[in-house]
Amino acid sequence: MVEIELDGQKVEVAEGSMVMHAAEKAGTYIPHFCYHKKLSIAANCRMCLVEVEKAPKPMPACATPVTQGMIVRTKSDRAIAAQKSVMEFLLINHPLDCPICDQGGECQLQDLAVGYGGSTSRYEEEKRVVFHKEVGPLISMEEMSRCIHCTRCVRFGQEVAGAMELGMSHRGEHAEIETFLGQTIDSELSGNMIDICPVGALTSKPFRYHARTWELSRRKSVAAHDSSGANLIVQVKNNQVMRVVPLENEDVNECWIADRDRFSYEALNSDERLTRPMLKQGGEWKEVDWQTALEYVANGLRNIQRDHGANSIGALVSPHSTLEELYLAGALVRGLGSDNIDHRLRNAEFGAVEGVRTLGTSIASLSTLQRVLVVGSNLRKDHPLFALRLRHAVRHGAALNLITDKAAFSHSDAWAMPVANAVVSDAFAWAQTLADVASAIAAEKGVTAPCTGTASVQAQAIAKSMLGGERKAVLLGNAAAHHANASTLLALANWIAEQTGATVGYLSEAANTVGAQWVGAQPQTGGKHAGQMLAGGLKAALLLNTEPEFDSAAGAAAAQSLGQAEMVVTLSPFKANMAFSDVLLPIAPFTETSGSFVNAEGRLQSFHAVVKPLAETRPAWKVLRVLANLLDIPGVAFETSQEVLARATAQPLAASNSTKAAINLTGTTTPAPAVASIYQLDGIVRRAPSLQLTADARKEVAA
Numbered sequence: 128m129v130e131i132e133l134d135g136q137k138v139e140v141a142e143g144s145m146v147m148h149a150a151e152k153a154g155t156y157i158p159h160f161c162y163h164k165k166l167s168i169a170a171n172c173r174m175c176l177v178e179v180e181k182a183p184k185p186m187p188a189c190a191t192p193v194t195q196g197m198i199v200r201t202k203s204d205r206a207i208a209a210q211k212s213v214m215e216f217l218l219i220n221h222p223l224d225c226p227i228c229d230q231g232g233e234c235q236l237q238d239l240a241v242g243y244g245g246s247t248s249r250y251e252e253e254k255r256v257v258f259h260k261e262v263g264p265l266i267s268m269e270e271m272s273r274c275i276h277c278t279r280c281v282r283f284g285q286e287v288a289g290a291m292e293l294g295m296s297h298r299g300e301h302a303e304i305e306t307f308l309g310q311t312i313d314s315e316l317s318g319n320m321i322d323i324c325p326v327g328a329l330t331s332k333p334f335r336y337h338a339r340t341w342e343l344s345r346r347k348s349v350a351a352h353d354s355s356g357a358n359l360i361v362q363v364k365n366n367q368v369m370r371v372v373p374l375e376n377e378d379v380n381e382c383w384i385a386d387r388d389r390f391s392y393e394a395l396n397s398d399e400r401l402t403r404p405m406l407k408q409g410g411e412w413k414e415v416d417w418q419t420a421l422e423y424v425a426n427g428l429r430n431i432q433r434d435h436g437a438n439s440i441g442a443l444v445s446p447h448s449t450l451e452e453l454y455l456a457g458a459l460v461r462g463l464g465s466d467n468i469d470h471r472l473r474n475a476e477f478g479a480v481e482g483v484r485t486l487g488t489s490i491a492s493l494s495t496l497q498r499v500l501v502v503g504s505n506l507r508k509d510h511p512l513f514a515l516r517l518r519h520a521v522r523h524g525a526a527l528n529l530i531t532d533k534a535a536f537s538h539s540d541a542w543a544m545p546v547a548n549a550v551v552s553d554a555f556a557w558a559q560t561l562a563d564v565a566s567a568i569a570a571e572k573g574v575t576a577p578c579t580g581t582a583s584v585q586a587q588a589i590a591k592s593m594l595g596g597e598r599k600a601v602l603l604g605n606a607a608a609h610h611a612n613a614s615t616l617l618a619l620a621n622w623i624a625e626q627t628g629a630t631v632g633y634l635s636e637a638a639n640t641v642g643a644q645w646v647g648a649q650p651q652t653g654g655k656h657a658g659q660m661l662a663g664g665l666k667a668a669l670l671l672n673t674e675p676e677f678d679s680a681a682g683a684a685a686a687q688s689l690g691q692a693e694m695v696v697t698l699s700p701f702k703a704n705m706a707f708s709d710v711l712l713p714i715a716p717f718t719e720t721s722g723s724f725v726n727a728e729g730r731l732q733s734f735h736a737v738v739k740p741l742a743e744t745r746p747a748w749k750v751l752r753v754l755a756n757l758l759d760i761p762g763v764a765f766e767t768s769q770e771v772l773a774r775a776t777a778q779p780l781a782a783s784n785s786t787k788a789a790i791n792l793t794g795t796t797t798p799a800p801a802v803a804s805i806y807q808l809d810g811i812v813r814r815a816p817s818l819q820l821t822a823d824a825r826k827e828v829a830a
Contacts, residue, residue: 128140128141128142129141129142129144129193129194129195129197130195130196131146131149131193131194131195131196131197131198131199132196132197132198132199133146133149133150133153133155133199133201134153134155134199134200134201134202136153136155138152138153140152140193142193143192144192144193145168145188145189145190145191145192145193146177146179146186146188146189146191146192146193146197146199147159147162147175147188147189148193149193149199150188150201151164155201157175157177157188157201158174158175158210158239158242158243159172159174159175159188159189160172160174160217160235160236160239160275160277160325161174161189161277161278161279162175162188162189163279163282163323165287165381165382166279166282166283166286166287166323167282167286168189168190169277169278169282170187170189170190171276171277171278172213172217172275172276172277173187173213174210174213174214174217174239174243175187175188175189175210176188176206176209176210176213177191177199177200177201177206178199178200178201178203178205178206178209179191179197179198179199179200180197180198180199180200185205185206185209188201207243210243211243211244211245213243214239214240214243214244214245215244215245215248215249217236217275218240218244218248219248219250219254220254220255220272220300221236221254221272221273221275221326222254222270222272222273224270224273225237227336228270228273228327229327229330229331229334229335229336230273230324230326230327230330231327231339231340232339232340232341233340234325234326234327235325235326236275236325236326254272255272255300256272257271257272257274257303258271259271260305260306260309261309261311262306262310262311262312263311263312263313263317263332263820263821263822264332264333264817264818264820264821265312265317265318265331265332265333265386265390265817265818265821266312266317266318266320266321266329266330266331266332267329267330267331267332267335268305268328268329269330270327270328270330271303271304271305271328273326273327273328274303274304274326274328275325275326275328276295276302276304277325278295278304279320279323279324279325280293280304280320280323280324280329281293281294281295281304283319283320283323284314284320286522287316287319287383287515287518287519288314288315288316288317288319288515288543289314289507289514289518289542289543289544290313290314290540290543292306292307292310292312292313292314292317293305293306293312293320294306294307304328311822313821313822313823314386314543315385315386315387315507315508315511315805315823316383316385316386316511316515317386318331318384318386318389318390319373319383319384322372322373322382331370331390332817333390333393333816333817334369334370337369337370338362338364338369338370342364343362343363343364343369343370344362344363344364345360345361345362345363346360346361346362346363346735346737347359347360347361347374347734347735348360348361348717348718348734348735348737349638349717349724349732349733349734350380350384350385350388350638351447351638351716351717351724351809351811352385352387352388352391352447352637352638352808352809352811352812353385353387353509353510353511353512353636353637353638353808354486354510354634354635354636354637354638354640354641354726354727355379355380355385355490355510355512355513355726355727356379356380356638356724356725356726356727356730356732357373357376357379357380357383357384357385357388357512358373358374358375358376358379358380358732359371359372359373359374359384359388360372360373360374361392361718361737363737363738366738366739367396367738368392368395368396368718368737368738369392370392371384371388371389371390371391371392372384372389377491378489378490378491378730379490379491379726379730380512381515383512383515384512385511385512386511386818386821387805387806387808387812387815387818390815390817390818391811391812391815391818392718392815393814393815393816393817393818394701394810394811394812394813394814394815395700395716395718395719395811397701397814397816399701399702399814400700400701400702400713400741400744401699401700401701401702401703401711401713401744402713402741402742402743402744403415403713403742403743404416404417404419404420404421404710404711404712404713404743405420405710405711406419406420406423406709406710407708407709407710412705412711417743417745420710420712421712421750421753421754421757422757423710424694424696424710424712424754425754425757425758427667427693427694427696427709428440428463428667428694428758429758431666431667431693431694432463432464434666435666437463437464437465438464438465438467438654438655439465439665439666439667440460440463440465440467440665440666440667440668440669441460441465441467441468441469441654441655441660441664441665441667441668441669442456442457442459442460442467442468442469442668442669442670442671443468443469443472443657443660443661443668443669443670443671443673443675443679444456444468444469444470444643444648444669444671444672444673445470445472445637445671445672445673445678445809446470446636446637446638446639446640446642446643446648447637447638447639447672447809448470448639448643448671448672448747449639449642449717449720449722449723449724449747449748449768450639450642450645450646450722450723450724450725450731450772450775450776451721451722451723451748451768451771451772451775452671452672452722452747452748452751453470453639453642453643453646453648453671453775454646454648454771454774454775455747455748455751455752455755455763455765455771456468456648456669456671456751457646457647457648458751458755458760458762458763459669459751459754459755459758459760459763460669462755462758462760462761462762462763463758463760465654466650466651466652466653466654466655467650467654467655467660467664467665468647468648468649468650468654469648469649469650469655469656469657469660470640470643470644470648470649470657471649471656471657472657472661472673472675472678472679472680473605473609473636473678473679473680473800473801473802473803474608474609474613474656474657474658474680475609475610475611475613475658475680475798475800475801476610476611476612476613476614477650477656477657477658478613478614478786478788480644480649480650480651481783481785481786481787482781482782482783482784482785483641483644483645483729483780483781483782483783484608484632484633484635484640484641484644484782484783484784485632485633485635485641485727485728485729485782485784486602486632486633486634486635486727486728486729487600487630487631487632487633487784488600488630488632488728489728490512490513490516490726490727490728490730491516492598493513493516493517493520493600494516494517494519494520495520495598496517496520496525496598496599496600497520497524497525497526497595497596497597497598497599498525498526498528498592498593498595498596498598498599498600498627498629499517499520499525499526499527499528499599499600499601499602500528500529500530500564500589500593500599500600500601500602500620500623500629501517501527501528501529501530501531501602501604502529502530502531502557502561502601502602502603502604502607502616502620503530503531503532503554503557503603503604503605503606503607503608503610503616503800504529504531504535504602504603504604504605504606504607504634505531505534505535505536505541505604505605505606505802506529506535506542506604506634507541507542507543508535508804508805508823509604509605509634509636509802509805510604510634511805513634513727514542514543514544517544518543518544521544521545522544525596526547526548526592526595526596527542527544527545527546527547528546528547528548528549528588528589528592528593529542529546529548529549529550530549530550530552530557530560530561530564530589531549531550531551531604531606532551532552532553532554532606532799533551535606536549536551547588547592548585548588548589548592550585550586550589553799554606554610554798554799554800555612555798557607557610557612557616558612558615558616558619558790558791558792559580559792560586561616561619561620561623562576562577562578562579562580562619562790562792563580563581563582563583563585563586564580564586564589564590564593564619564623565577565578565580565619565622565623565626566579566580566581566582566586567580567582567583567586567587567589567590567591568590568593568594568623568626568627569626570582570590571590571591571594572594572626574626577618577619577622577790578619578790578792579792593623593627593629594627597628599624599627599628599629599630600624600629600630600631600632601620601623601624601629601630601631601632602631602632602633602634603616603617603620603631603632603633603634604633604634605634605636605800605802605803606799606800606802607633607800608633608635608636608800609636609680609800609801609802610800611798611800612791614786614788614791615788615789615790615791615792617631617784617786617788618786618788618789618790619790621784621785621786631784632727632784633727633784634727635726635727636803636808637808637809638724638726639724639725640727641725641726641727641729641780642723642724642725642731645725645775645776645780645781646775646776657679658680658681661675661679661680661681661684661685661688661689662681662688663688663689663691663692665689665692666692666693666694667692667693667694667695667696668689668692668694668695668696669696669698670689670695670696670697670698670699670704670708671698671747672698672699672700672714672747672810673699673810674699674703674704674810675689675704676704677803677807677810677813678803678809678810679801680800680801682801686704686706686707687707689704689707690706690707692707694709694710695707695708695709695710696708696709696710696712697710697711697712698712698714698747698750698751699711699712699713699714699810700713700714700715700716700719700744700810700811701810701814703810712745712750713741713742713743713744713745714744714745714746714747714750715736715740715741715744715745715746715747716811717734718736718737718738719736719737719738719739719740719741719744719746720736720740720746720747720748720768721733721734721735721736721746721767721768721769722734722746722748722768723772725780729780729782731776731780733772746768748765748768748771751763752764752765752771804823805823805824806818806819806821806823806824807824
């Protein structure tokens, strides 16, 4: 540790730290633009000049290492004069367009200009004009004359997103931030460039000119898409979601969010929203009141229960639904005497319940791993924030090994990080590949392998990698979880982890996959699983927040099978499943209801509604509760979602990634697992116009 004096205060910081770090520890603010705590130091803007005793001139706080006994003054006349000079320099070419700038009201340059800028300018020359750039549907670079060349966006691409999509061309007054050869910005994390831009050069294209920042109410929420559970600030005007930005949480999402969490809000305001209950009568849809719709459903369920038995009734539920909704869906179905409920719509194997499958370690620990084996995942697109963590680990020396298919690893840059060893093969070969790795590990350690395998050169390379280092993990992705031989993949992963000292876990597909397992949203006593229900095993189907045609392994065949049921009830925020449903009940998306999600590491996070439900939309937990009351199901008379949560979580989370399944290396004709691509994951993302215009979405359509 090194002790310095900062504005008369003794501060102790780690050796190698910069003056800026000491100031942060002491709670002293030093004005800056290019410095960002998550990015490398560039020392471009010089706004953080401070006075260092015995130094011949003011020094940049972000790039000046501390030394024992150093004396620093951040607010001396010399430091303030230097900072004001830099501000004058930065404002020479900056356009005077604050009244129309989307960054107005939250602009770092605007704020610091008040304290360090002059009231007049000494320069009378014309200001520099920089031509606008077209970089895609998410980021606007229409006013690049505002850019102060801090290079935060450039460094973010290189260091955090893993793809250098922006760079600085030319020199001096001709310098510009632009993409290479006029390309678009296609990173799945690109929206974070908007947040870290200290001026209005990079702004949100979907939000552009929609509201002023001081008109927006800010409310906390949790992302409803992948299993990271990113914390959000949802910004609202006139009971409408206008913008979504990250809420900093170092243990979960740091200060970043994925683009689908940032821009999917557009779907919440779309014309596809279902606003009133609807019944299909004579082949035509008619709007009805809630009482009529619910009584129709209750009577239909009673009749089907009487005529065909309770086992003919089932529920297909989305793992993007809240914990409360999933619990009540299970209570409703089981109250009717059926165990037919499942959230595993994309699975091809449905093993016995052995415990709740989680990440097996904390999300934060992914950043500090030294050895990683990822099986069956397109990590960068499936879980952008987990990829960000592993990218950080790799930058600091970790070795990343992967077993996946060509769709997830088409070329060396597909994961936007260096990969130590990769086995790229068809999905049916993954179990054998893991068996080969296990055999190589067994040979290295002189133990008995769990099954027959060949210690190939690739398997030996992965084995040696995983036997090295200290902090290690074997991570199973979405494709591994959906695999027809998923239990064998898990059994082999557990053996490898045991022999190498690694943790083993699932990256988990959806916002509440772990929560769905926790509250029993899958058969517990031998009921029909999702595969059987999607194959036509039901007379009455309840579809909670899901569109089986897009959300299940059955695909288009699901519509035909469900169309044969006597009654299909869809609970959705959107006009979904209209081809085969008989009833549509408008339920609130996550922004219009209170609820809870459990992320991949098993972290329970609750949230409140940020806006009122649209029109006649109602929270799904209330709809399910009223429906259960109409069916005289006991034990569901809840008044608040908090009461439902307390009941649902009465039993602690029993996380376990171990398995009793036997290793089975057969099944060489197993089809590829059903995996949703990045902008087809759920109904909200599918209906977000800007996301559907991205390069990733266009690739999905072409595929």
